[in-house]
Amino acid sequence: MNEKAAVVMAFFTFRVFLVGAIMFAFPRIARKGLMFGTYLGEEQAGGATRRQLQRAWDRGCALILVVALVVGWGIGVTGRWEPGNLIGTVVLLVPFVPLYFWMHGRAEAVAPVSATPPVRTSAASLEVDKARGKGFAILALIVSVVASAALVG
Secondary structure, eight states: OHHHHHHHHHHHHHHHHHHHHHHHHHGGGOOOEEETTEEEEGGGGTTTTHHHHHHHHHHHHHHHHHHHHHHHHHHTTTTHHHHHHHHHHHHHHTTHHHHHHHHHHHHHHOOOOOOOOOOOOOOOOOOOSOOOOOOHHHHHHHHHHHHHHHOOO
């Protein structure tokens, strides 16, 4: 393994563990009673249901991380370090979307029907005499189009 390959694969390994740490923390940083976009209720926030969903998420995350490391390093060991890095990263990131939707479905299946999040409403009236800032809006649009074209180019 040359120096470039070692740097590429060290960065890949660091990325896998960084993304893994974020994904493991994901359900733990949500609002109390909320898991995977579904409100389970405040009373179930520390219950067996939440622990069961969290365990399933953790297992899925661990499986994705192990598979990504095996694929990335497996391709890299054959001498193709850059493709190993890229393919391993794709294997790392893509499966989290279906895993999240699967967990969302499981959370909705166990959510009590009566569990609705507390509603906080507020209203404010807004009175506008005449529209202002048209020049700035046009400038922002032009800058956005030029930046997008430069990125695509």
